[in-house]
Amino acid sequence: MAYHPNVPLPFDPVAEARRNWVASGWAGADAMVAATSIARAHQIMLARIDKALGPCGLTFSRFEALALLFFSRRGALPMGKIGDRLQVHPTSVTNTIDRLEEDGLVRRTPHPGDRRTVLAEITPAGRRVARRASAALAEVEFGLSGLSAEGLARLDEAIRILRREAGDFE
Amino acid sequence: MAYHPNVPLPFDPVAEARRNWVASGWAGADAMVAATSIARAHQIMLARIDKALGPCGLTFSRFEALALLFFSRRGALPMGKIGDRLQVHPTSVTNTIDRLEEDGLVRRTPHPGDRRTVLAEITPAGRRVARRASAALAEVEFGLSGLSAEGLARLDEAIRILRREAGDFE
DNA sequence: CAGAAAGGCTAGGATATCCGAGTATCGGTC
DNA sequence: GACCGATACTCGGATATCCTAGCCTTTCTG
Secondary structure, eight states: OOOOOOOOSOOOOOHHHHHHHHTTSSOOOOHHHHHHHHHHHHHHHEEEEEEEGGGGTTOHHHHHHHHHHHHHSSEEHHHHHHHHHHTHHHHHHHHHHHHHHHTEEEEEOTTTTTOOOEEEEEEEEHHHHHHHHHHHHHTTGGGTTTHHHHHHHHHHHHHHHHHHHTTSSS | OOOOOSBBHHHSSHHHHHHHHHHHOSSOOHHHHHHHHHHHHHHHHHHHHHHHHGGGGGGHHHHHHHHHHHTTTTTTEEEEHHHHHHHHHHHHHHHHHHHHHHHHHHEEEETTTTTEEEEEEEEEHHHHHHHHHHHHHHHGGTTTTSSSSHHHHHHHHHHHHHHHHHHHHH
């Protein structure tokens, strides 16, 4: 679950922030509210997901990489391609694959034809864990169990616009 | 800006993941899509925000804490209250206030009446920086410049449901 | 009123992410 | 055929977040 040491607040802290923001004459209150909401949604979701993945020995980041390899044609991809797909920094990929490799879920192999490139290849154990993890995530609805199908769709729709505008894809 | 070492992908990586997910017979594809979207939205937004805040010497986390103190009645709050409001772990508050104090934007003072409690108090310099930072954030629309007013509202609406269900407020 | 329980904060350890810099390799150019 | 820019990956440093554990203080309880 998300971090919650205390009882629920008697009011919505985001709505409260909005009131103060406007009262101070600061601009962009609506964007502030949305930004704060996204940050909190991310925090709640990630906490639940990582808890659900705990028994599999995975984190969300590692699961994403493992799933990507699982779906790939040959069960292997260059480190760089992984970063492109997951939209993360090359050094983050190095770190993620390091951990997966330590657990025997992935194996680094040389690229036949380009000695600069390192391939990350999913192992049979990796495939087993990926399947188990996907079931665990579906079980907790990826930490978004509070949302309806319509709510999920609306989120995706709005964010897809943002992602395209940010240059993720075209 | 968000991390983007390469040119945009010729396809939407999230939609691609959805196809693979469904093709493998894995459950919860819609939730997976929404979760992936939220994670990416958070990443894009935070990268833009932190870049906009760079000249002020702030990060988004530090700005949130600073703004909270700015809006508070006495310009000071107990460390614990800050964590409650921002929904973060007590140790994260310690870290955040440490940095703000190093920059002279906040000052730790003892609580008159409860020697367990430490108050974080915003300084005049802190107020100046907070105002400047709020303008910088409004300028870049909190990193959400791709979204319309309706998009922002839809995001907030969907996420408020999640936050309530997660026990943030009541 | 003394001891136990609860509350408030911080130190240390772990993970993930980014950036800058460094090493190795590939390719195109003159 | 040698050189230099572009590519591919990794190392070290920085920030933010969480958790566990610990110290000190306050409050409750018998």
